[in-house]
Amino acid sequence: MHPRIWEEAFMNKIFKYLFVFIFIVLVFAAGFTFTVREGSTAIVSRFGRIVNVHTEAGLHFRLPWPVDRIITYDARNQYMDSGFIETMTNDMINIILQTYLVWNVRDAERFHNSVGGYAAAQRHLDGIVANAKNSVLGNFTLSNLVSTDLDDIMLDEIRGDIERQVAQAAINNFGIEVQTLRFRRLALPHTNILSVFDQMIADRQRHVSRYLTEGERDAAIIISEAEARSAEIIAQGRLEASMIEAETERRVNEIFAEAYGRNPQLFTFLKNLIALEQSVNPDTVIIMRASESPFNVITGPR
Numbered sequence: 001m002h003p004r005i006w007e008e009a010f011m012n013k014i015f016k017y018l019f020v021f022i023f024i025v026l027v028f029a030a031g032f033t034f035t036v037r038e039g040s041t042a043i044v045s046r047f048g049r050i051v052n053v054h055t056e057a058g059l060h061f062r063l064p065w066p067v068d069r070i071i072t073y074d075a076r077n078q079y080m081d082s083g084f085i086e087t088m089t090n091d092m093i094n095i096i097l098q099t100y101l102v103w104n105v106r107d108a109e110r111f112h113n114s115v116g117g118y119a120a121a122q123r124h125l126d127g128i129v130a131n132a133k134n135s136v137l138g139n140f141t142l143s144n145l146v147s148t149d150l151d152d153i154m155l156d157e158i159r160g161d162i163e164r165q166v167a168q169a170a171i172n173n174f175g176i177e178v179q180t181l182r183f184r185r186l187a188l189p190h191t192n193i194l195s196v197f198d199q200m201i202a203d204r205q206r207h208v209s210r211y212l213t214e215g216e217r218d219a220a221i222i223i224s225e226a227e228a229r230s231a232e233i234i235a236q237g238r239l240e241a242s243m244i245e246a247e248t249e250r251r252v253n254e255i256f257a258e259a260y261g262r263n264p265q266l267f268t269f270l271k272n273l274i275a276l277e278q279s280v281n282p283d284t285v286i287i288m289r290a291s292e293s294p295f296n297v298i299t300g301p302r
Helices: 003-032 108-114 118-137 155-174 190-262 264-279
Strands: 033-036 040-046 049-054 058-061 068-074 078-081 086-088 094-105 176-187
Touching (some): 086 118, 108 155, 190 264
Antiparallel strands (some): 033 058, 040 068, 094 176
């Protein structure tokens, strides 16, 4: 055989063998391996029984179909809104508290066995959230959600209680991890709006009554203190006035005694004049004996 013909035949065989080898490698890769993408979780199910769960991205071994079946779930965070379901507070008022939560698949095996899909997971989570809201809000009043008094509002505590109940039920029952739960909207059914307004007015009136009572109490205290101070000042003034009056009388008596000692007749005459002046006025009509004191000063001594 010509060397060139032999060389061409040899190369054809090599290409055939190489093609067969590549084909076998591709069949093996397709049948015995699979790839897990970043942010995904893969379950290996062998004849309906879970034999392995892969959470790390990369290439993994498997048996070809129909022995092994690969089920992949998205392990990234998912977003969900709760429905518009009425909930009753402790003071028997219906409210609509809409929430949203962020969740992901934490236990893929439990998630697969209990839920099996994202639509079913959303329905189960919606039921868990509704039950948690009914349980928690039954311990709080409407004023703990909406109030003009900041001390009454307990939104953080209410949200935390709901989130804890939802997170525990989701991970235990469905292998779902709840990252966070937040309030999105708080509304009232139309039938309850008027009753809520009446309650808010009553709450404001209660505060007004309290302020009025405190004001009247403080006013009474201020008036009482002012009256006590006034009485104290008046008593002190009267005491000082009586002391001044006593001192004045004492000084007058000393002056009278000194005047009497110097000229008894002049002193008696002046005393009579003072007494006469104090006993009459321009309209006074007096019938008297001019010879008796103190009127004898008019006629003079006889």
